[in-house]
Amino acid sequence: MKRLQHLVIPIFVLLGILAISPVTRPANSAGPASWRNLEKGLDLGIFQAPKKSALGDSLIRILRADTNYFGLRLLNASSKDQSKRRSVKDWANKNGMVAAINASMYQRDMKSSVSYMKTRQHTNNTWVSKDKTILAFDPTDKNLPSVRIIDRDCEDFNKLRKLYGTLIQSIRMVSCHGENMWAPHKKMWSTAAIGLDNQNRILLIHVRSPYTTHDLINMLLDLPINLKQAMYVEGGADAQLYINTGKERHEFIGSYSSGSREHDENTFAHSVPNVLGLMRLE
Numbered sequence: 001m002k003r004l005q006h007l008v009i010p011i012f013v014l015l016g017i018l019a020i021s022p023v024t025r026p027a028n029s030a031g032p033a034s035w036r037n038l039e040k041g042l043d044l045g046i047f048q049a050p051k052k053s054a055l056g057d058s059l060i061r062i063l064r065a066d067t068n069y070f071g072l073r074l075l076n077a078s079s080k081d082q083s084k085r086r087s088v089k090d091w092a093n094k095n096g097m098v099a100a101i102n103a104s105m106y107q108r109d110m111k112s113s114v115s116y117m118k119t120r121q122h123t124n125n126t127w128v129s130k131d132k133t134i135l136a137f138d139p140t141d142k143n144l145p146s147v148r149i150i151d152r153d154c155e156d157f158n159k160l161r162k163l164y165g166t167l168i169q170s171i172r173m174v175s176c177h178g179e180n181m182w183a184p185h186k187k188m189w190s191t192a193a194i195g196l197d198n199q200n201r202i203l204l205i206h207v208r209s210p211y212t213t214h215d216l217i218n219m220l221l222d223l224p225i226n227l228k229q230a231m232y233v234e235g236g237a238d239a240q241l242y243i244n245t246g247k248e249r250h251e252f253i254g255s256y257s258s259g260s261r262e263h264d265e266n267t268f269a270h271s272v273p274n275v276l277g278l279m280r281l282e
Helices: 088-094 157-163 213-222
Strands: 034-039 042-048 059-065 070-076 099-102 123-125 133-139 147-151 164-174 189-197 202-211 227-235 240-244 249-253 274-280
Touching: 059 240, 070 133, 070 164, 088 099, 088 240, 088 274, 099 189, 099 202, 099 227, 133 157, 133 227, 147 157, 147 189, 147 227, 157 164, 164 189, 164 213, 189 213, 202 213, 202 227, 202 249, 202 274, 213 227
Parallel strands: none
Antiparallel strands: 034 042, 042 059, 059 202, 070 274, 099 240, 099 274, 133 147, 133 164, 164 227, 189 202, 189 227, 240 249
């Protein structure tokens, strides 16, 4: 979704997220509250939300990736080698990725992330906003964690930013102390988020059924997923998660957002400018 460059607290402009498209295999076939292995180092979790939503299936879907077998890649429409916006599905399939999710919300130019975003080869946005979390990967030293979520209240971002080739700043959901960082509010939407568990495995999270972000964070913390940290990346009809292992495919897109799309009917995967991809390590 679009966000003004200097808007720090985006609660009033976020949209809702994530749904199964008509071509998607039923991702709840493994049953609620369970993990299903897709391949070595990759699991799909389907969890019944502790609180029932007003719409939809009230399921929380999480793709979990072990960093011994999978790495992350940031793709930008603003870079010369990509040059255009695509649906998350098309981003993934064009670039041979096992899965992909929105990398962040974006601005009115339809290309720039709302906050700081860069790879070694390309800088999408140089502006470091007041948002507290930065997803960091592609380390300069193999002894560093391959993926981390930097919390600016607990860590020195100015020091750590020099140690990672790719940095994506976004809105903190769960702090370095494991705390819910969103105040209670009434607006609700579907949600896409990125997290790490206590084994530093990557969690690509989506929930189509609308919830307030405060309530959703509490539910994520209550689930048996060992959530360590998490950051918000997108909401509404723009937010998508796509999985393609070669043996099975799942596409999830969003729908509900308070004040704009107050329904669970969206089936269209919008083009988005910035995507976080999951790749097999050789």
